[in-house]
Every structure is written in C-alpha cells, then in structure tokens.
Amino acid sequence: MNLKELTHSEVRMCEGHRLCAGCAEPIIARQVLMATDKPVIVANATGCFEVSTTIYPFSSWNVPWIHTAFENAPATMSGVEAAYKSLKRQGKLDQEIKFVAFGGDGATYDIGFQSLSGAIERGHDFMYVCFNNEAYMNTGIQRSGATQMGAATTTCPAGSCIPGKREFPKDLTKIVIAHDLPYAAQASPHNWKDLISKAKKGFDTPGPAFLNVISPCPRGWRHDGSKTIAISKLAVETCIWPLYEFENGKWSLTGESLRIAEGTREKRPVLDWLNSQGRFKHLTKGKFTSVADDIQKNIDAKWEQLQKLCKM
Amino acid sequence: MGEKMAVNGDTAIAMAWKQINPDVVAAYPITPQTIIVEAFSDYVHDGEVDTEYVCAESEHSALSICVGASAAGSRVATATASAGLAFMWEMLYIAASMRTPIVMAIANRTLSGPINIHCDHSDAMGARDSGWVQIFGENVQEAYDNTLIAFRIAEHMKVRLPTMTCIDGFIITHALERFEPLDVETVRNFLGPYQAVRPLLDLKNPTTYGPIAMPDYYFEIKYQQAVAMEEALKVTRDVMAEFAEVSGRKYDLVDGYQVDDAEYVIVAMGSTAGTLRYVVDQMRADGKKVGTVKVRLFRPFPMEDMAKLLKGKKAVAVMDRAMSPGTGGALYSDVLQSLVGMDDAPLVINYVYGLGGRDVMPGQLTGVFEDLIKGNENRINYMGVRK
Numbered sequence: 001m002n003l004k005e006l007t008h009s010e011v012r013m014c015e016g017h018r019l020c021a022g023c024a025e026p027i028i029a030r031q032v033l034m035a036t037d038k039p040v041i042v043a044n045a046t047g048c049f050e051v052s053t054t055i056y057p058f059s060s061w062n063v064p065w066i067h068t069a070f071e072n073a074p075a076t077m078s079g080v081e082a083a084y085k086s087l088k089r090q091g092k093l094d095q096e097i098k099f100v101a102f103g104g105d106g107a108t109y110d111i112g113f114q115s116l117s118g119a120i121e122r123g124h125d126f127m128y129v130c131f132n133n134e135a136y137m138n139t140g141i142q143r144s145g146a147t148q149m150g151a152a153t154t155t156c157p158a159g160s161c162i163p164g165k166r167e168f169p170k171d172l173t174k175i176v177i178a179h180d181l182p183y184a185a186q187a188s189p190h191n192w193k194d195l196i197s198k199a200k201k202g203f204d205t206p207g208p209a210f211l212n213v214i215s216p217c218p219r220g221w222r223h224d225g226s227k228t229i230a231i232s233k234l235a236v237e238t239c240i241w242p243l244y245e246f247e248n249g250k251w252s253l254t255g256e257s258l259r260i261a262e263g264t265r266e267k268r269p270v271l272d273w274l275n276s277q278g279r280f281k282h283l284t285k286g287k288f289t290s291v292a293d294d295i296q297k298n299i300d301a302k303w304e305q306l307q308k309l310c311k312m
Numbered sequence: 313m314g315e316k317m318a319v320n321g322d323t324a325i326a327m328a329w330k331q332i333n334p335d336v337v338a339a340y341p342i343t344p345q346t347i348i349v350e351a352f353s354d355y356v357h358d359g360e361v362d363t364e365y366v367c368a369e370s371e372h373s374a375l376s377i378c379v380g381a382s383a384a385g386s387r388v389a390t391a392t393a394s395a396g397l398a399f400m401w402e403m404l405y406i407a408a409s410m411r412t413p414i415v416m417a418i419a420n421r422t423l424s425g426p427i428n429i430h431c432d433h434s435d436a437m438g439a440r441d442s443g444w445v446q447i448f449g450e451n452v453q454e455a456y457d458n459t460l461i462a463f464r465i466a467e468h469m470k471v472r473l474p475t476m477t478c479i480d481g482f483i484i485t486h487a488l489e490r491f492e493p494l495d496v497e498t499v500r501n502f503l504g505p506y507q508a509v510r511p512l513l514d515l516k517n518p519t520t521y522g523p524i525a526m527p528d529y530y531f532e533i534k535y536q537q538a539v540a541m542e543e544a545l546k547v548t549r550d551v552m553a554e555f556a557e558v559s560g561r562k563y564d565l566v567d568g569y570q571v572d573d574a575e576y577v578i579v580a581m582g583s584t585a586g587t588l589r590y591v592v593d594q595m596r597a598d599g600k601k602v603g604t605v606k607v608r609l610f611r612p613f614p615m616e617d618m619a620k621l622l623k624g625k626k627a628v629a630v631m632d633r634a635m636s637p638g639t640g641g642a643l644y645s646d647v648l649q650s651l652v653g654m655d656d657a658p659l660v661i662n663y664v665y666g667l668g669g670r671d672v673m674p675g676q677l678t679g680v681f682e683d684l685i686k687g688n689e690n691r692i693n694y695m696g697v698r699k
Contacts, residue, residue: 054523064512067522075373079380086335086364118369
C-alpha cells in the first residue's frame with residue numbers, strides 16, 4: 001500500500017458534504033473506504049456524518065448507503081447482510097460485497113450498544129467503525145459514555161463545584177473484544193497506513209470486525225480545525241488512545257504505541273493532550289489541577305494493563 | 313386446495329410463511345406471538361425454506377433488520393405483539409417512510425401496565441398512525457388468508473407500504489380451529505416473485521436510503537405515503553377479489569352480517585365479530601332487527617364502505633378493544649368520521665371492552681344491542697368493567 005496508489009482508488013464518498021472544516025470523520029471514512037477494492041455497501045447511524053452527507057435531495061454517496069435510525073446501524077446492516085446471504089444462497093446474486101457501518105460514540109458506546117453487541121454475537125459479516133469524538137456532537141456537545149474524565153461538555157460543564165465529567169469513559173474496544181470476535185482494533189486518522197491496514201483486515205476477515213477510531217471534533221473539543229491530525233497523533237503519543245488490534249485472539253500494539261512500548265519513542269505526558277484542547281482548560285490551572293493527575297494515573301495503569309495483554 | 317386440518321392461529325401464519333418462503337425473517341420472541349417464530353424455526357432448521365432467519369436481540373433490532381433486508385431487495389416477514397410492537401414504534405414510521413413492504417403478524421396483546429399477556433388491541437392502536445396498512449383477522453383461517461393477501465397489498469407498486477395482519481392474542485393465536493390452507497403452488501402463483509425497487513444490493517445504481525429531509529421536502533414525502541394509503545384501499549379490494557378466485561373465500565374491507573334490514577348494528581374487529589354473528593342469529597330468532605359489521609381493513613379505513621352499511625340505521629354501537637383515555641376508542645372516531653354529512657345519520661355510541669383479555673360473553677353483547685334498542689345515548693361506555 002502506498003499513497004500514490006491510494007489516490008487512484010474509487011471515490012466512494014465525494015465532496016460537497018456539510019461537515020465542519022477540520023472534522024476527522026470524513027478523513028476516517030475515506031481511509032476506511034480505500035481499504036477494499038470490493039464493492040461496498042454502507043450503513044450509518046444518525047449523527048453528524050449522516051445528516052451532513054445526505055441532505056435530501058443531495059447525497060455524497062457513490063455507493064449504496066442506508067440510514068434508518070440512531071441506535072440501530074448494526075441491526076440495519078445485519079438486515080442488508082442477511083438479504084445478501086439469502087439471495088446469494090438462492091443463486092439470485094453472485095457478486096462479493098463488503099458491508100461497513102459507521103456510527104459516532106453516542107450511537108456506539110451508548111444508545112446503539114445493544115444493537116452492536118447483538119450483531120457481533122450473531123456473527124454477521126460486516127465491519128463496524130466508530131468515530132469516537134467523545135461526546136454527542138450532532139446535538140451540541142453533550143456527555144456520552146465515551147467522554148473523557150474532566151472534559152467539559154454542555155451536560156457536564158466545567159462548573160465552579162464540578163469540573164466537567166466525573167467518570168472515566170467505558171473501554172468499549174475491550175468490551176467488544178470480550179465478544180471474542182475475529183477482529184477488533186483501535187486506530188487514529190493521523191496514522192493512515194495503520195488505519196487503512198486495520199480496515200483492510202476488518203473487511204477481509206470473515207465475520208464481524210470492529211474499528212474504534214479517535215475522531216477529533218474542533219467544535220466540541222475546542223481546538224482549531226487545522227489541528228485535527230496533530231491532536232489525533234497526540235492522543236496516541238500520550239497513550240490516552242493506544243493503537244492496537246485483537247486478531248483471532250491475539251492482542252498486538254501497532255504504530256507509535258508499539259514503538260512507545262519498545263522504548264524507541266517517548267510517551268508524552270497527558271498535560272500535552274489537555275493543553276491542546278479548550279474542553280480541558282479548567283484542569284490545567286486553578287483548583288482542579290489534581291484531576292489532571294488522576295487522568296495521568298488512569299492512563300498509566302491502563303497502558304500497563306494493555307502492554308501485558310499484548311505480551312510486551 | 314390443501315387438506316383440512318386443525319391448527320392454532322400462530323401455526324397457520326408460520327405455515328403461510330413456509331409456503332411463501334420469504335428471503336429474510338427477523339424476529340424476537342414475545343407471548344402470544346412466539347409460536348409463529350418457533351414453528352418457523354423448525355422449517356429453517358429442517359431445510360424446508362430458503363429463508364435467512366435472524367434471531368434479533370430485541371424487537372427494535374428485529375424491525376431494523378427487516379428494514380435493512382427489505383431495502384436490500386428481499387421479501388421480508390416478521391411478527392410481534394404488545395410491548396414488542398411498542399418497542400418497534402420508532403422503526404414502524406421509518407419502515408413506512410422508506411416504503412419497505414414488510415409483512416408483520418401481530419398477536420394482539422395489551423400493553424403494560426399492569427403487565428398482562430392477554431388480548432386487546434392497544435398494541436395495534438399505537439401503530440395506527442405509523443403508515444402501515446392494518447388488517448384484522450377474526451379466526452385461524454383469516455390469520456392464514458390475511459398473511460397471503462398482505463404480501464400482495466404491501467408489494468403492489470402503487471402501495472409499497474409495510475402491512476400488519478392482526479389476530480387476537482390467545483383467542484386466535486392459541487386456539488385450535490379447523491382450517492384449510494391452499495397448496496403451495498397456488499400460494500406462490502398468487503404472490504408471484506418478489507419485485508424489488510431500487511434495491512441497495514443493486515451496485516450499478518447506488519441508492520441513498522434514509523437521507524435527512526428538511527422542512528423543504530419532508531412534507532411531500534409524507535404526502536406520498538398518504539397517497540399510497542389511499543391506493544391501498546382499492547388495491548386491497550382487488551387483491552381480495554383475486555384471492556376469492558383462487559381460494560373460494562370471499563372477503564371485503566368491511567363485512568356486513570344481517571345489516572340490510574337491521575335497525576341496530578354493532579361494529580367490531582377481530583374475534584368478537586364471530587361472537588357477534590352468533591348473538592345476531594339468536595336475537596333475529598326472537599324477531600329483533602339487529603345486524604353486525606366486521607372491520608377487516610382498519611388502515612386505510614374504508615369510510616365509504618362503512619357509511620353504506622350504516623346508512624338508515626337507528627343506532628350503532630362501536631366496540632373498541634382499546635382505549636384512548638379522555639376520549640373514545642380509535643374505531644369509534646373512524647366510524648363517526650365515516651358518517652359525517654350523512655342525512656339522518658344513526659346515533660353512534662362507543663363501548664370499550666375486553667381490555668387485558670377480559671372475556672367477552674354473548675350475553676354482554678346482547679346487552680349492548682338491548683342498550684341500543686332502549687335508546688342509550690351515553691357516548692362512551694365500558695362493557696363488563698366493575699366500577
């Protein structure tokens with residue numbers, strides 16, 4: 001895989017969508033859709049990505065695409081895949097088709113979690129990609145189960161008594177891995193090679209695959225739109241969002257995370273991450289700086305645990 | 313014709329599905345629907361159908377799977393009841409708006425609370441405005457026949473709307489009755505092969521399903537659904553006529569029984585319609601001019617047919633096996649609307665009855681006729697409740 005070849009790949013999601021400048025979602029989606037030469041059918045949960053790419057009567061989609069509701073992209077995709085299997089078995093269809101569902105963290109960690117778990121347990125042959133921007137951005141930056149501790153959102157603001165979100169996010173990737181599915185991974189759009197190779201594995205693996213991708217949101221995270229890629233890289237370098245994969249029962253670190261574990265790359269302090277975004281600014285000075293220490297301790301403990309799982 | 317046999321309503325529906333051989337079935341178990349999916353699972357696991365059967369983890373997902381499968385370009389069936397239908401509520405509207413011709417069997421059961429597994433029509437009434445065609449069956453034979461008819465209505469190119477066929481929970485779902493299926497060849501000829509419209513699986517014509525429609529387009533999309541519903545009225549009539557040709561069983565959108573010279577009429581849906589014919593026979597034997605009307609097609613509501621049957625009557629009682637607290641039942645509103653502008657329209661009163669599976673005894677229905685004859689003008693009445 002090289003960049004030059006990738007630039008010649010089919011344009012499956014085209015320009016003209018209404019996502020914000022600097023939004024990571026279309027960057028991630030394009031990388032994912034570059035990862036297979038096979039025909040693709042896309043399902044989407046309700047969210048920024050859905051509303052911004054399909055304002056009727058316009059559509060950014062050059063491939064078949066379906067959205068039905070917020071909490072059910074995995075179920076909707078299960079239905080499409082079930083129809084494909086049935087028609088193929090009956091000899092009414094012969095082409096090989098890949099299925100991918102996109103959803104934000106609200107659709108994935110929270111309201112659509114049951115649907116995701118059910119579709120994975122049933123073993124549908126599809127890949128689910130979560131754009132994790134760590135809050136409900138489409139409705140105006142409300143807290144989700146993926147929101148980082150200490151982050152300010154409109155439903156967990158940086159108040160004078162309570163400094164943003166009080167809980168750590170749930171570790172959804174590990175919860176999904178507990179389903180013992182064939183393939184799951186965490187990725188980041190700054191490392192396109194890592195992300196695309198993981199998406200390729202997800203597409204090529206028979207059965208369900210899950211990709212959880214950190215997705216900076218300039219509006220919700222309070223950073224300049226030009227910093228999206230730099231901030232997604234920082235998420236990996238601080239180990240708040242390690243790159244790893246779970247492939248047929250084996251855990252492996254990848255990209256910068258592997259190099260940090262091997263000692264050839266520096267693990268940066270979480271303060272670098274917190275300082276890069278306005279949603280954490282109340283933690284970097286004043287009476288709530290101890291929250292930053294708690295976050296660092298949590299990152300360190302989880303990083304240790306992950307390295308053990310990856311036999312580092 | 314197939315052989316005569318004794319089965320319950322749920323099994324009859326599963327047998328219809330087996331003959332239809334849908335491409336995809338996705339469902340979640342709920343009493344009193346469960347026998348349908350259990351029986352159908354046997355056909356799947358014994359290799360008697362080509363169906364991809366998806367055991368969903370909830371009713372919300374079951375209908376989401378059906379919408380995805382239907383949009384993909386396959387023939388789809390499902391079944392539910394009560395809380396399951398309520399849990400599908402969001403997806404009912406989406407299935408209708410996306411014009412996915414899914415056929416769903418409803419084993420009518422009340423809604424919690426208190427939790428209760430028995431029959432009334434509260435579940436189906438909650439789906440009344442969702443844009444689904446709704447057909448009510450009276451007995452096991454109709455449970456089967458309506459299933460076949462429903463696919464033809466749903467898939468008709470002028471309709472393309474999801475369709476639900478309702479039967480009374482336990483009273484029909486679990487009761488053994490004599491029934492006569494068609495042979496499989498007749499069924500398959502009657503339905504014909506499934507014709508997909510812009511299926512997702514058509515890679516040459518990539519289609520965007522379920523885009524966001526702003527105020528500049530949303531209303532027109534909903535209007536198209538209203539037009540399709542109007543078409544469904546005519547299409548249902550035509551399909552029922554065609555069904556009569558292949559089965560010998562004549563159905564209409566609303567069936568009148570002894571209404572021609574009747575002065576007093578009771579209107580009902582579901583299994584109560586059968587009890588009412590018995591009551592009418594008894595009272596006719598005593599010289600009472602009574603008749604009854606069974607509503608088979610509830611959405612779209614056949615208002616003109618209803619008006620024709622009720623014209624010239626002295627008084628009418630509408631039986632609602634569901635209630636809208638604060639007003640009468642939904643069927644009552646529809647019957648009243650059917651009579652607007654009629655000269656000398658009959659007095660129409662409402663009886664809410666049989667909630668949560670409360671037994672409906674012939675004597676009680678005789679009592680309703682007697683109320684009408686006595687001139688009861690109380691608009692909303694509750695039959696058989698302890699006050």
